[in-house]
Amino acid sequence: MSTISIRDLNLSVTAGKKTTHILKDVSFDLEAGRITGVAGASGSGKTQTGLAVMGLSPAGAELSGSIDFDGVELVGMPAKQHNRLRGVQLSMVFQDPASAFHPMLTVGDQITDHLRHHQKVSKKDALAKAVEILGRTRVPHPKEAVKKYPHQFSGGQLQRIAFASAIICDPKVLIADEPTTALDVTVQAGILRLLRELCDDLDLAVLLVTHDFGVLSSVADTIVVMKNGVVVETGEREAVITAPQHEYTRSLIESLPGAEVSP
């Protein structure tokens, strides 16, 4: 059974008198131990799908349809109840690691904050866990790292710390929204390897939002292609990339320099 099952998800946002439909009948599944990649141009709704799972849809948003998380319905769940899942069972990593952290708190404080809140562990135990998790995401010198501030790390290291923060409460679902877009190719490869490892070792259901088919080609198991809030194609990685069924998918892949699509 799927960890997350999204069915006929609709999202519309009303600002003033104007209503915009951001998601239209979106359906797909996230499975444990698999990376589901969502591709699309900006404005296609790929990020909003991830945020809807997290319960972080924008103010004035109307959500309908169903997001089933291990038998629990997330659509329409009261905010307080969602708060108890977010950061614990559902976690997220964002695009820009430099703006994902508070500049004036130590890394150790920031990545244990939610752990201490949700699981009531002592500060000492939380820090010990932080050191362990930073080691797992291969942040160099984890013991010293917890005492440092975000500006003392490079972008790639900060993204590793963001992943540490995301997995510290043993989540079931990890949503990674363009996690490598701000990074150099050589650093990107390391982060993708980390994502693959975490997914396999912790049996995470990963939703990877990206515009980069190179990234999807290297780590995604399933690919979902979105356009203007609609899912136009869903399939296994290799099938979608080498033999896209939908015209839009084909145009996206062909627009990439160096990509080869069989005619």
Next chain:
Amino acid sequence: MTSIDQAPAAATAHSPAAGAPLLELDSVACEYKLDGGGRFRAVNGVSLQLGRSEVLGLVGESGCGKSTLAKLICGLEKPADGTVTFDGHPVRALGLKKRAKELLGIQMVFQNPYASLNPRRRIRDQLDDALALNPDGGWTVESLLDAVDLPADSAQRYSHSFSGGQRQRIAIARALAAGPKVLVGDEPIASLDAFLQTRIARMMRDLAIDSGASMIFISHDLSVVRDIADRVAVMEAGRIVEVAPTDQIWNDPQHPYTKKLLAAIPKVDGKGIIPGSD
């Protein structure tokens, strides 16, 4: 994009030494002072030449000195060593001075389109400023906007009402209006999404070449550089390690660092292979 044909002036500009490279860097170095004493050499002994109507891609990882090199070319940094020559004129650091007339042919498009436009002035006024530098260029505000695929009514608006991609196109139009001979793009597409990146990069190339200018295109995105550059310079830790025609860099890279960079690009083959090693 028919309006490009109206800007022949830049193409026929005279040059004191025909045949000489348009822009020449001779063992240029640049140093920054570090906190607590000491100096950091961000650019170290770089020699490069840019020909006429040529697009040179400059690639390398963050922190390798690409942006410092761009600033040196524009006179925004003072070289610690070596010289930069543009069209026979030495490029000196501007400091607080006004840019010399003969150096106005160097124009820059910056990385962040949110910070490079004035939020309190209409687009028309900002383009007019650039047009005033090059009144014989044949451009008008309308033809510039048309050249970068923006509607004519954009001229009356302010930068906040445009998306990132649209703002970057305005910045490109502004650089173009001044009649550049060298257009320097310092990561001009880094803040845009992938499909826009390719489009904007190709637009920059076409506009630069069609108006008779050359371009230095700085990016950490190798695939886009491959798409638009004639020659590619690969930079590592302040030094240029390899310069070669684009095809040669891709098909037959010589320097180990170039090989490493290329190997790190994920292939779109659907095989599920994560490239390279850490």
